[in-house]
Amino acid sequence: MSRPKPPEDPQLRATAPCGRCGMGYKTAVVWPDGRVCFYCRLKAIRTRGTCTCGHEGVLPGLIDGRPACRSCANIELYIDCRVCGAEDEIYRDGKCWRCVLAELVEERLADPATGRVSPVLRPFADALNSMKRANSGLTWIRQPHVTEFLRTLAAQTETTHEKIDELPRSNTREHVRALLVEHGVIPARDDRLARFEAWALAAFDRLPAEHNRALIARYVRWAHVRRMRQMSLVSQGTFLRAKQSTTVAINFLNWLDEREIRLENANQGHIDAWMISGPSTNQQASRFLSWAVRSRLCNRNLKIPAHRRGTSARLSADAQQSAIESHLTMTAAPPDGISARDRAIMILVLVFGQILERVVALTWDDISVTSEAVTIRLGTIDILLPVPLDEPWRQLHDDPLHGLTASHPNSFWVFRGYRPGRHIGAQYMHNRIKRHFSVRAARLGTLHELTHSAPIPIIAEALGYNPQTIELHARGSAATYTEYVALRASAGSNP
Numbered sequence: 001m002s003r004p005k006p007p008e009d010p011q012l013r014a015t016a017p018c019g020r021c022g023m024g025y026k027t028a029v030v031w032p033d034g035r036v037c038f039y040c041r042l043k044a045i046r047t048r049g050t051c052t053c054g055h056e057g058v059l060p061g062l063i064d065g066r067p068a069c070r071s072c073a074n075i076e077l078y079i080d081c082r083v084c085g086a087e088d089e090i091y092r093d094g095k096c097w098r099c100v101l102a103e104l105v106e107e108r109l110a111d112p113a114t115g116r117v118s119p120v121l122r123p124f125a126d127a128l129n130s131m132k133r134a135n136s137g138l139t140w141i142r143q144p145h146v147t148e149f150l151r152t153l154a155a156q157t158e159t160t161h162e163k164i165d166e167l168p169r170s171n172t173r174e175h176v177r178a179l180l181v182e183h184g185v186i187p188a189r190d191d192r193l194a195r196f197e198a199w200a201l202a203a204f205d206r207l208p209a210e211h212n213r214a215l216i217a218r219y220v221r222w223a224h225v226r227r228m229r230q231m232s233l234v235s236q237g238t239f240l241r242a243k244q245s246t247t248v249a250i251n252f253l254n255w256l257d258e259r260e261i262r263l264e265n266a267n268q269g270h271i272d273a274w275m276i277s278g279p280s281t282n283q284q285a286s287r288f289l290s291w292a293v294r295s296r297l298c299n300r301n302l303k304i305p306a307h308r309r310g311t312s313a314r315l316s317a318d319a320q321q322s323a324i325e326s327h328l329t330m331t332a333a334p335p336d337g338i339s340a341r342d343r344a345i346m347i348l349v350l351v352f353g354q355i356l357e358r359v360v361a362l363t364w365d366d367i368s369v370t371s372e373a374v375t376i377r378l379g380t381i382d383i384l385l386p387v388p389l390d391e392p393w394r395q396l397h398d399d400p401l402h403g404l405t406a407s408h409p410n411s412f413w414v415f416r417g418y419r420p421g422r423h424i425g426a427q428y429m430h431n432r433i434k435r436h437f438s439v440r441a442a443r444l445g446t447l448h449e450l451t452h453s454a455p456i457p458i459i460a461e462a463l464g465y466n467p468q469t470i471e472l473h474a475r476g477s478a479a480t481y482t483e484y485v486a487l488r489a490s491a492g493s494n495p
Contacts, residue, residue, distance in 0.1 A: 005039060020044075020062070032074050033062050045079060045089045057087035097134035104141050105129055108150040120159050120185060127183045127406040136405050145172055161189055165198075175419065179406060182421035192234040196242055197225065203250060212253040215263065215297070220246060223291045235357055236426050248281055249288035263298050271302055315437065315445030323350055323437050338436075340395035341415060345429055347389050349439055352378060352463055353446035356426040356439060362414045369397040379464035 005025075013024030019034025028038040036044065044060035051059055051069040061073020070077055079087050082094035091097045105128045109117045117125045131137050140146055149172045156163050164177050164186075180186045200220045207213045224242040228234045252274055256266060271289065275282055286305060292298045315323070327338055327346055338346075348354040358378075368375045368382070374390035375382040385393060400416060402408045407420035417424040433439050450459050460467040 031061070042089075045077070058089075091135075091138070097138060098129070101134045101137045101141070102129045104138065108141060108147055109154045112155050118154070121154065123183045124180055124185050127179070127409065131406040131409075133405055140405075145170070149173065149176060159185060161186060161194070165194075178420040178422060182407070182409075190228070190231075190234050192236070192239040193225070193228045196228065196234070196239055199243060200224075200246060203246060206250050207253060207257075209253070209257050211262065212250075212257060215253065216246065216250060218295075219249060219288060219291060222295075223287075237357070244281070245284055245287040248284045252282075252285045252288065263292060266298055266302070268302055271304070275305060313438070313441045313444075314448050315441040317445070317449055319437075320350055320442065320445055320449070323442065327436055340392035340399075341401065341424075342429075342432060344392040344396055345415065346433060346436070347385070347392070348376075348378075349433065350437075350442050350446060351389065352383075353443045353450060354378065354463065355443065356429055356433075358464070360415050360423050360426050360429060362423075363412045364397075364414055365412065367393060367397075367414060369394060379460070 008024035018037035020040040025037035059067035061068035081096035088096035
């Protein structure tokens with residue numbers, strides 16, 4: 001993100017304005033078309049294309065309002081890199097940004113034993129060198145903590161997830177790991193599974209009793225890790241539920257241990273006392289206790305009270321309409337408006353009742369953008385997005401974000417994340433959207449309203465839901481499929 005411009009000088013605007021932007025900034029150079037301020041000069045140097053004379057490269061000049069090359073515009077400008085010879089913005093010592101970046105990459109990733117980048121890290125180095133915005137790469141790689149990490153990485157005898165795990169935990173470590181995965185240096189792995197296993201290993205230390213540590217290790221292995229390994233990708237919800245249920249189980253076993261009671265000796269009175277002795281999260285011990293009963297690790301006659309979820313609020317139809325009118329039709333860019341990405345995601349929540357984890361994982365295979373129409377496939381049916389709901393999708397199609405660095409060179413994600421090769425996080429988007437409305441209430445409200453207007457199978461097929469899930473919402477709105485058919489039949493039409 002570029003830095004905001006400082007306020008202009010009103011006196012300069014009146015006496016010597018920039019000939020291009022007309023604003024009162026200090027003149028950097030005078031070209032045939034007039035005074036040019038620093039900002040317009042920088043913009044000119046970064047303007048590329050094909051001149052009317054056929055020259056391809058930097059087009060700093062302006063002729064009849066059209067960009068032109070140095071020769072046609074009669075501009076003297078030193079933009080020839082002395083290393084690669086390319087026409088480009090010069091950074092230092094007569095070298096362009098890309099050549100300086102390449103020098104730093106080769107130095108930072110050099111194996112101390114050979115002085116050269118190892119063949120294993122070569123794809124990573126090439127990806128950094130070839131990023132579209134070389135100045136962003138330079139800004140990143142020159143940071144002291146990044147420099148230190150890259151040199152440590154280059155000195156490793158192996159480049160594996162296990163070796164990277166041994167390095168101090170930091171955002172830089174995880175960012176570089178993701179870059180290594182994105183460019184094929186190391187294989188992909190499920191980060192949430194790895195994070196949960198590391199978290200659980202540390203959590204075992206919260207159990208003073210050795211027999212309880214062994215019990216929780218068994219619970220984690222068979223109740224959580226085994227299930228996670230069967231999933232193609234561990235969801236944020238699964239990850240958080242596993243952490244919470246494990247934490248409550250640890251607290252419960254410690255509570256028993258304080259009373260010198262082992263799990264196998266716990267009776268119904270102990271269970272009931274635990275359930276009412278603390279916060280409502282104590283009830284989530286039911287997950288651990290149910291597993292313990294099935295595994296014959298405690299009294300099989302114990303009655304485990306089921307954990308009951310509260311009734312979630314729904315956004316009313318009027319509130320939904322108000323949110324659509326106030327947020328989704330807003331075309332101003334931030335900070336005055338809402339970004340195209342955020343508006344596109346809001347559309348899928350407010351209009352189609354979609355779950356954020358599914359939304360953020362959409363790819364461009366799910367979206368079709370043409371000059372005539374924008375369609376989206378959430379289930380098995382292509383859904384047409386009318387005006388103005390199509391507008392943010394067109395913006396994203398033209399500018400998908402994060403495409404100028406090594407993080408997303410050829411990404412197929414619609415909502416590219418800050419982490420290389422990944423889509424944006426559902427929790428991150430949840431935190432952004434909740435400033436405007438409750439994500440869960442909006443989704444539930446939408447599903448509630450939709451079951452008034454269409455049969456369950458059609459809703460499920462169009463929106464990618466399990467029919468049983470839609471049936472649950474339909475029961476709440478008294479609009480089951482059988483009632484729909486009955487209504488159609490009573491009106492004298494075929495269902």
